[in-house]
Amino acid sequence: MNGGLTGMKKRKQSMKGKFKRKDWQFATLTSLLIATLVTFLCWAILKEPPGEDLTAEALAPLFVQSGVTSPVTAILLNFRGYDTLLEVMVLFLAGLGIWSQATVDPTNPLVFSSPATHPTKPNFHGPGPELILATLVRILIPLMVLVAGYLTWAGGFQAGGAFQGGALLGGAGILLILAEPQRISTIPPALIRFGIVLGPAIFLLVGVSCFGYGGNFLQYPQPGAGSWLLLIEFGAAISIGITLTTLFVGGRPDPKRLKGTDQP
């Protein structure tokens, strides 16, 4: 990514001269306006007397029915579950948007390493610094997966949850991509698609099944709400992990690459 961006910097200098004079005026005017806006906001917010908190009072008695002890997760998944559903959909949408943009071949060295740092060695697997990376992968990845699992589970009673676990899994994914592009690129795209869709699909299915239990959409049956939430949490964590990795890769797997035609 930074390889591409350097090219952009080069073109930038050449244009610099032309806009010097006018830019200065716009810049000062904008900053002046922003300054006034910010000061007014400061004044307004600080002057504001603390109003009595309606939503908090309304929510307080209901926490016990939420099936989860940690208030944030309760709000996140139960009281405002619809928001979270849409939020997961947004993430899915980002993945969808990036996949619709372009195809990327993870094994192509140009993509992940700028020519400046590795001009000579096209292949990634030689001895030297790569050795450190390989060992890191062997040790860290399992650990990261374990911690992610714990974090997702811990969401029920303390800070944590699907997104934090998912983020960790994403990190593990990125590490894998950097270290072992060949191994990653052998994963069939259908599996990746399933992975991405899994989380939102589970969330949606759970929501719809609530109708079965006679409640509104996303109204989990009262006694077992906690277990439903857990199910959603784990599903979401997995798909968030996979989606974040694809976001990092920046495109859908290249169909030519998979058909075994080995050109870079």
Place this chain on the structure above:
Amino acid sequence: MTITTGYIISALLLFGIGMNGLMTCSHQLRKILAVNLMASGVFLILIVTGFGTDGSAIDHVPHAMVLTGIVISVSTTALALTLACRIQQRLNRSADETAEGNDDD
């Protein structure tokens, strides 16, 4: 009261700087980063809103909103960066072609 005012002022400053960056920088990447700055400013204020007068967290709804906001801003930034990269790659490829053609650029 003082802790929250400090957070609020810094959050507003963050928001202002982010907006200024978005509007004045002409480079795509700087704009995307500026947007992130603005978003973090807003999230900071959101968190502070949940705090009571004595600094203890009473209302957790803003926290949930922050989480949602963060995920959304991650996805939008990802999409923005991809778009920026594709534009740049296309510019570089066309720049290289023109470079071979005439080397004034």
Place this chain on the structure above:
Amino acid sequence: MIEPASLAPWLIIIPLAGGLLAFLLPSRSVLIGLSATVANGLLALAITFYSINTIPLEYALGGWPPPAGILLRIDGLTLVMLTMTAITGLAISIYAQGYFPARIGSGNGVSRHGPQQDFFWPLWLMLLAGLNGLFLAGDLFNLYVTLEVTALAAVALTALSGKHTSEVAALRYLLVSLLGSLSYLFGTVLLYRACHVLHLATLGALIVSSPVVWSGLALITVGLLLKTALFPMHFWLPPAHVNALTPVSAILSALVIKASFYLIFRFWGDVFMRILPLGGYSLLGGLGAAAVLWGGIQALRQKRLKMLIAYSTVAQLGYLFIALPIIRHDAGPSSRFALVYLIISHAGAKAAMFLAAGNVFLHFGHDRINELAGVKDALPMTSFALAVAGVSLMGLPPSGGFIGKWLLLTASFASGQWWWGIILIAGSLLAVAYIYRVVRHLFTKAPGPSSGKRQVARTMEASSLFLAVLSLVMGIFAPLVSKLIASDAVSLASLLAGVVP
């Protein structure tokens, strides 16, 4: 008897599920996409039919009472917008179903256009879900999330065409909508700090005018204005709408733009009407008037048909903003009904025009206005659709546009603000001028033999014609729509009881 409110969540579930499935099984994405859109259409009609005389309704998501949980709200305006989105979306999907094979069949192979089709449907369904969610949402933060879903889907769709220009436009569009939605979020935060409640109805009742509320509402409004591309901030709309694929540009200009305007109308015309300043309404009206004139003049300058239609969108939006001050001052429901009518007929007409322009581009390879002479012989149905849509945009009877303009005109005169009336008329004359530039070629004889390259499928022409005729004969459905809006006015009257005229 089905309880209408329980149908509401399905309006969101079906498109979401469709989007996921279409992504999962790319080969059958067209089938899934079409069936989801049809289902959504039927559902929207069903809801409108069942709940016609029991609105406004509320549906608690997750069963939690308002201040705690999120609410879906259904009132006259929502039903109208839902039906509009459903019908227009259905027509555009039918068009898209014929559009992609035509592009693929055009020789430069499956490689470039194949994936476009696979990804169009999931993105479109997600957009549809976002739109439905937005119209139904009764919660301030939920609106932010749905707004975000719609914006993201729209940007991804715009960038779908893969051309360099469309990507640049998409990035600019994304950055603009980010600025807009962040300001909106900031506004929401400020309002939450003031009233600590997110549910719109209670917020509207509780809100008291204070500096924080001022700045909150100001930020929300400015954010939404940027996303609706009102006059000074319309720079991102033409490139985005023109460079996108034809069905996408139709979706963008007919539906996505309306979503953010719907929010402005919801806030300025309904929820916060009580405390919003009169000066604000005339400011918006003034900007709207400037948009009508500037959009019209720019449309006259354009060389390409799609650019002309894009600028005509900028102009037509101006009308919607002119309606706000009139609604504020006019007591009766007629100006409200007029605004809704303008929205619906513009959606139909604009979508039809973009689809027709797409047909022309597909068939001739270019859409330069001065060389459109051969259109009538090559594509008779498309030329008729262009003419009929043009009539509806001009606001000539019997189109819905006329009824909207007529009621707005009478309301503006009745409420003593005759200057809006004059702008309306000047605008429609400008519309006549730039539509005439296009329609005129339909009647001139084609100079040489029409060298159309690609054959345009009949369904594509039929769908654009259907939309155009729909917007033309909108007049006949007026009583149905008026019933919906009238009931809105009643529920509003109570809210406005304390309004200082």
Place this chain on the structure above:
Amino acid sequence: MTGINFQSGLHILLLSSGAGLPLLFVLFLWWRPCRKTVYALLPLTTLPALLIVLFVPSEVVVEVPWFFMGGRMGIDPIGRAFLFFTALVWCFSTLFGQASLSDDPNRYRFFGYFLVAMAGNFGLILAQDGLGFYLFFAMMSFAAYGLIIHDDTPEALRAGRIYLGLVIIGEVLLFAALLMIAGMAPGLLFSTGQPGTGGALLFVLLFLGFGIKAGALPVHFWLPLAHPVAPTAASAVLSGAMIKAGLLGWLRFYPLGLSNPGDYGEIVIVLGLIAAFYGVVVGLGQREAKTVLAYSSISQMGLMTILTGCAMLTPTYRATIFSVIALYAIHHGLAKSTLFLGTGLLKSSKNQYSQRCWLTAGLIFIALTLAGFPFTSGAMVKTALKNVSGSLAPPWSGILHLLLPLTAVATMVLMVHFFTVMPTGKASSSKRKQWREMLAWGAGLLGVVAGLRLWPEAARFHYGILDSAVLWNGLWPILMGSVIGWLIHRMALRAEKESIFELPPGDIVGVEGYWNQRKIIPWFTSIQQTPPGDTQIFGTPGFISFFSKYQGELGKREKILMRWKVIGILYLTLCLCLIVLFAFY
């Protein structure tokens, strides 16, 4: 109409066929196959009119509500008299025309117009209400145009154009007059007793409107132009019957319209007198026989104008004066038409010497009757005229008493001049045609001789008793006139000219040339290519040129708006404005 017995049914049929039959014949003329038969039966068209005169009593009125604003047909004393000589004149002219034009290529066209004019003439006499009268009057005038330009010669076209111009002006003036009268007497019925309230304007309109047709002074110049160019039958009818329609118009409308016609009577008499002498003076300056006759008609009409003037002056004697006018009209109509037919005959009788002398004898006799030779209808009319002038108020009776004999002298002088310029036969025509023309002319002559005798009214003017005073009164004007005439002829011979001074026919119309040079008329009817889209107030080229001028400007403005920096500033200013508005709300 129920319960009418057979007789009144017959009357209604006759009344409606008076004007109807000629129109019917026109339709048949138009229809190609039966043209020949219709041509042969032409004289029959005048039969119903004659029958009406003889049989239909005057109180029968045909009310036809659906016909054109409610038509009313009927015959009243004046109408009967006018119809009597008009029918006779049309009958003789038809006979003559049928013969003279038998080999003319577009004779059907001529007789088409001829019959329409006839129908118009009969119709206007029979009409009992203003609108009916106006309808047939217009029909007759426009049809006469077709007769005048029958020969398609340049002079005919010029005369036709002038005639048409005047006719239209007349129509328009009458239209205005009728409107004013209709305002007062809604039904415009002639029979209503109460007088109208019209003032000077109405009098001028009526006088000029009908004066054009009657050849009154200022607007007479179409007559001398039209008569020479028109075929003989047409000019006979024109001067014999059609001119009288103007007179009838005056008689019908003056009592109806004017509040007190009296104060306009003098003007009419003076104009009549001037016309009488003017006609003769200018007539002497003409070289063509028919033009001379035309001028004699103008002077005779002048006399009749005097009579109308007298009628206006003395409303009490109106009935008697009307009958005198009727007599004069009959006498002049028959005489003048026969004169015209005779001149026509002379023209075409090249070498039949015997026929020529018969003709000249007949013409001389008619000239004498015109001048008022004793024992002829002329004398009778002269005595009637004298009685009328006697009954006038003091100043006028004296003047008229003096001037009337002079008019007789003048007429005689003009007649003498007429004989000097009598045409010598130019063309010879077939024997059979010649014979039929002679027959028609003979009938005319008979009419002149016996016409007035038959007329019951005339008995009142003790026709031609043998006491010496009356004889002398009748003779001396004729003798004196012939002597003066002969003297003038000799002076003209010495100056080797046909007449002592040269005047172009249609004296004051020569002024038309003046108009042409001045380019008044050409400018007015000039046909020049109008500029495309005369008033370009809304023409879009204006709008587009204005628009393209600012094209570049608008483009630049739009580009500026495209830049982020500008948008940023606008965005912030808008936000701040809203906040400020909030603050001040």
Place this chain on the structure above:
Amino acid sequence: MNQSGNLLIFILLSSLLPGLIIFSLPEKSHRIRTILNLGGALTKLSLILLMILGIYQGFYYEFRWTLFPGTDLVLNADPLSALFATLSAVLWLLTTIYAIGYLEQSPNRSRFFGYFSLCVSVTVGIALAGNLLTFLIFYEMLTLTTYPLVIHRGTPEAMAAGRVYLCYTLGGGAAFMAGVAWLTALVGPLNFHVDGLLLPVVETHRVSLTLIFILLIGGVGVKAALFPLHGWLPRAMVAPAPVSALLHAVAVVKAGVFGIIRIVHDIYSIDLASQLGLLFPLSLLTSLTILYGSWRALQEDDLKRRLAYSTISQVSYIALGISLAHPLAAMGGLVHLVHQGIMKITLFFCAGNLAETLGIHRISEMNGVARRMPLTMAAFSIGALGMIGLPPLAGFVSKWYLGLGALAADQGWVIVILITSTLLNALYFLPIVHHAWFSSQEHPWPTRKAGKLEAHWMLLLPSLITAFLVLIIGLLANSEMSPMAWARLIMNKESLQ
């Protein structure tokens, strides 16, 4: 009380449906198209006659469609609308026959006849409109349906004429819309049959009522070709003959004047209009138009343009009659609506015949043409003489009543206007008739096919029928069923209400 409002809808549909079907017909299906056209025309005529009988017996037809509580579309039949509807229906039947004959081989006829029938249904819509909003809707739709007919030929001049036509009519339409909107804002829905609508507002809004009147008359005046707004009519003569015959002599122009009648009589009511001092300027304007139209007609050598200018002046007679604020003059104006329509359509038919068979467009080429085409020229002469206002013909009747009304309203100067315009009419019509009948032929014309009629029978028959109508209406002016009696009925109904 909606006794049988759907009769009115059937009248509208009887030409709307065939029009829409014809649009979809392929070009060569000549027979179906003719059947549809003529069938539509005949059904419409019979339905309208049925309506007239109904009106005669005091039947009350009304069709109401509420768009929005407070604004609804109303169609109902009163004598005035019956008059205009009959005129359009009769003349549409004749013009359809004429058009079928005229456009024998020309391209895209389906489009032509489609728009043609749409246009007539819109005209009848204008006639039957029950309130000012319905009138406005149909008035604007009239522009839509007539524009394609004006530019039917697609030549550059046609396009230019079409552009000018659009500018004028849409500008007018916008002004009219503004006026109607403003009035509705002041007073509420403007029903034609409710009297004294504006009374409550007269004292307070005197100035705005005057402004509204100017807007309304300006808007409607464009189509009625009043003086400053007449520019489009002569230029629209590039359209084919049937279009200029029906549209620019009857449908479009009469719609404008009909609008003026509705505004002055039913919305403002005569006494209110005169009280506001609006009628006198209107009569001045119309007189100015009468003289200007005739004067410009004098200078035109192109036959159709001369007829166009004469239409401009003749139409203003009707407006003049209305503006004289006297029942008699109004009766004269109303009846002139019918008479002028019939006379002018005869003239346009004959002009079309000449152009079609002999290719004559300019008057200077018309010398001796009567010998070659006697029937056409006979019809033309009857029409021309009628226009001048010779007694037996229809033109005289309306001029007569106009004069009477002017006198009764003691506006003497109007008679001077009538006289000068009659003179001008004579000046520009009689030379044509004279040259046609009496001067010899100068230009070579295509030889006449032996035994055949002088022109296609479909071109000849309509012109002869309308000429005969001119004669009959003139002669039988006083009978019950004549337009004159109908105008009297309208005036009595007016004064009665």
